[in-house]
Amino acid sequence: MSDPTMLATVDERPRSLAGDAWSDLRRNKIFWASAVLVLVILLMALLPSLFTSADPTSCALANKHKGPTGAALFGFDSQGCDVFARTVYGAGDSIQVGLFSTLAAGLIGLLFGLAAGYYGGAIDAVLSRGIDIVLGIPLLLAAVILSARLSGPGDDGVTAVTVTLGLLTWTSAARVMRSSVVAAKGQDYVSAARMLGAGPGRLMFRHILPNAIAPFMVVLTLLLGANIAAEATLSYLGVGLKGDAMSWGLQISEARRQARVAAAPLVWPSAFLAATVLAFIMLGDAIRDAFDPKLR
Amino acid sequence: MFRYIVRRLLQMILTFFGATFVVFALMFANQDDPIQALVGEKPISDTLRAELTERYHLDDGFLSQYWHYMSNLLTGDLGDSLTGREISEMLSSSWPVTVRLALMAIVIAAVIAIAAGVWSAIRRGGLFDNGTLMFTLLLLAMPVVVLAPVAQWIFGMELGWFPATASRNATFYALLLPAIVLACTVVATQLRVTRTSVVENLRADYVRTARAKGLAPRRVVWVHVLRNSLIPVITLIGVDLGVLMSGAIVTEDVFNIPGVGSKLAQGVRTEDGPLVVGFVSVLVIFFLVMNLVVDLLYAALDPRIRYE
Numbered sequence: 001m002s003d004p005t006m007l008a009t010v011d012e013r014p015r016s017l018a019g020d021a022w023s024d025l026r027r028n029k030i031f032w033a034s035a036v037l038v039l040v041i042l043l044m045a046l047l048p049s050l051f052t053s054a055d056p057t058s059c060a061l062a063n064k065h066k067g068p069t070g071a072a073l074f075g076f077d078s079q080g081c082d083v084f085a086r087t088v089y090g091a092g093d094s095i096q097v098g099l100f101s102t103l104a105a106g107l108i109g110l111l112f113g114l115a116a117g118y119y120g121g122a123i124d125a126v127l128s129r130g131i132d133i134v135l136g137i138p139l140l141l142a143a144v145i146l147s148a149r150l151s152g153p154g155d156d157g158v159t160a161v162t163v164t165l166g167l168l169t170w171t172s173a174a175r176v177m178r179s180s181v182v183a184a185k186g187q188d189y190v191s192a193a194r195m196l197g198a199g200p201g202r203l204m205f206r207h208i209l210p211n212a213i214a215p216f217m218v219v220l221t222l223l224l225g226a227n228i229a230a231e232a233t234l235s236y237l238g239v240g241l242k243g244d245a246m247s248w249g250l251q252i253s254e255a256r257r258q259a260r261v262a263a264a265p266l267v268w269p270s271a272f273l274a275a276t277v278l279a280f281i282m283l284g285d286a287i288r289d290a291f292d293p294k295l296r
Numbered sequence: 297m298f299r300y301i302v303r304r305l306l307q308m309i310l311t312f313f314g315a316t317f318v319v320f321a322l323m324f325a326n327q328d329d330p331i332q333a334l335v336g337e338k339p340i341s342d343t344l345r346a347e348l349t350e351r352y353h354l355d356d357g358f359l360s361q362y363w364h365y366m367s368n369l370l371t372g373d374l375g376d377s378l379t380g381r382e383i384s385e386m387l388s389s390s391w392p393v394t395v396r397l398a399l400m401a402i403v404i405a406a407v408i409a410i411a412a413g414v415w416s417a418i419r420r421g422g423l424f425d426n427g428t429l430m431f432t433l434l435l436l437a438m439p440v441v442v443l444a445p446v447a448q449w450i451f452g453m454e455l456g457w458f459p460a461t462a463s464r465n466a467t468f469y470a471l472l473l474p475a476i477v478l479a480c481t482v483v484a485t486q487l488r489v490t491r492t493s494v495v496e497n498l499r500a501d502y503v504r505t506a507r508a509k510g511l512a513p514r515r516v517v518w519v520h521v522l523r524n525s526l527i528p529v530i531t532l533i534g535v536d537l538g539v540l541m542s543g544a545i546v547t548e549d550v551f552n553i554p555g556v557g558s559k560l561a562q563g564v565r566t567e568d569g570p571l572v573v574g575f576v577s578v579l580v581i582f583f584l585v586m587n588l589v590v591d592l593l594y595a596a597l598d599p600r601i602r603y604e
Binding site for chain 1: 307310311312314315318319322323433434436437438439440441442445446449453454537538541542545546549550560561564565567572573576579580583584587
């Protein structure tokens with residue numbers, strides 16, 4: 001406590017929930033580790049050329065199954081392609097699908113949860129049954145059909161998989177949003193705003209939403225990891241990305257048959273995929289712990 | 297209890313029709329030319345086209361088509377796969393090995409989850425507890441598309457401890473590695489729920505009473521606490537079944553087990569529409585029914601749930 005900077009941060013002003021959470025997060029090593037990992041992965045998805053100068057599509061059969069070299073860290077696969085370059089470039093489509101499908105799911109979940117929680121009654125009953133119905137279908141089974149239906153021939157499948165996962169994975173976000181809106185709706189500040197004449201739109205988006213959004217964001221962080229894994233599963237089964245697209249799921253699917261001869265093309269995309277999912281799970285857990293001190 | 301069952305059944309009927317309706321709509325709505333899709337690339341004659349339209353009721357309205365789909369489904373008539381085999385026959389020949397695999401996975405997951413969950417709850421904050429926390433985190437991060445091929449490569453090929461593939465009449469030993477992989481997809485959440493629930497129950501009054509009576513600590517934990525702690529774990533079974541189904545599709549495909557999952561995966565790869573539709577419909581209905589059973593079981597085990 002002798003540290004003057006520590007004393008300086010003690011302010012007379014009551015801190016907000018987000019401020020409290022941030023000061024907890026700042027001291028959490030797991031949060032920093034996962035945040036750094038997430039940033040590296042995002043950078044890899046945006047600018048793969050920062051990580052490798054090799055072109056993942058220029059392959060020479062002469063290099064088939066060659067071991068690691070200085071330039072190609074992970075060696076070459078059965079087509080003579082640079083495994084490191086392919087793994088790095090695989091981040092692009094995997095992350096893109098994960099990110100956009102989670103955004104879509106978040107938007108649907110936000111609107112469903114907000115409407116169900118705020119209006120209650122018959123609207124809540126109808127919307128909640130809708131959520132139950134979508135939850136009643138195992139994700140992969142519905143995704144296999146929907147994704148196959150949405151992607152046309154010759155298409156790389158990125159849009160199809162993004163839309164599929166967005167349409168099928170919003171339920172948990174909607175449920176969490178609904179229950180936190182129900183909790184926030186009864187607070188005094190909402191009644192006060194209503195008495196001052198705020199309309200439903202203003203009440204929902206200016207007063208209730210900011211106070212109900214934290215658990216929702218946590219669910220979305222976890223969902224991002226799950227959707228990246230789901231994309232890999234769909235691509236593995238042949239109804240996900242295809243053609244020119246490059247994703248870890250596709251690479252695993254291609255490398256699996258040759259694992260006996262060359263393991264590197266199987267192991268590295270698997271490791272990157274697992275590390276990405278792990279990073280998002282740890283980040284989500286850390287944020288949840290910071291926002292919900294009860295769970296500790 | 298009676299009111300709870302009636303209410304739950306009514307909800308189930310609604311969900312059942314809703315879910316089958318969604319699946320049906322996903323499969324059949326706005327299909328450009330289902331007949332062409334059915335026969336593939338070949339050109340078709342007008343008479344054949346008329347006959348197929350008649351047989352599949354393609355001129356009927358959407359709701360009427362849904363009605364035909366549901367009545368066929370409920371009478372067990374799933375139609376033929378593009379390979380010419382009857383889908384219901386393919387299903388009945390492939391489910392035994394899948395059920396064996398799933399049961400093995402459930403038993404393995406339950407034993408590990410309960411033993412490790414209770415142990416880490418007793419020694420909360422200890423080395424074992426932190427170790428299992430890390431371990432479950434790693435398992436949660438491993439999608440089955442990573443776990444299955446990598447496990448097959450390490451334990452099936454490199455180390456050679458297990459057979460790398462399994463047949464229809466696979467022995468217990470041949471199914472062990474795929475079952476462990478499948479168990480890994482559900483064990484992490486089960487373990488964490490067991491641990492949390494045991495930690496909560498250890499603080500309960502009845503535990504203090506049992507201890508005060510002078511019961512052996514082992515009996516208090518493994519009989520009194522465990523019985524009450526397993527109730528929330530049972531509700532997980534319903535969710536886990538969906539995870540196991542998804543897992544089985546990939547696991548069976550990787551290990552070449554000729555079960556429901558690998559048939560479905562093959563159907564997806566060869567774009568065998570009728571096969572995929574038939575299998576998915578049956579699996580969705582199975583999932584819904586199992587979830588209803590789990591909910592009723594939950595109400596029977598925990599009287600508190602009936603009076604919400």
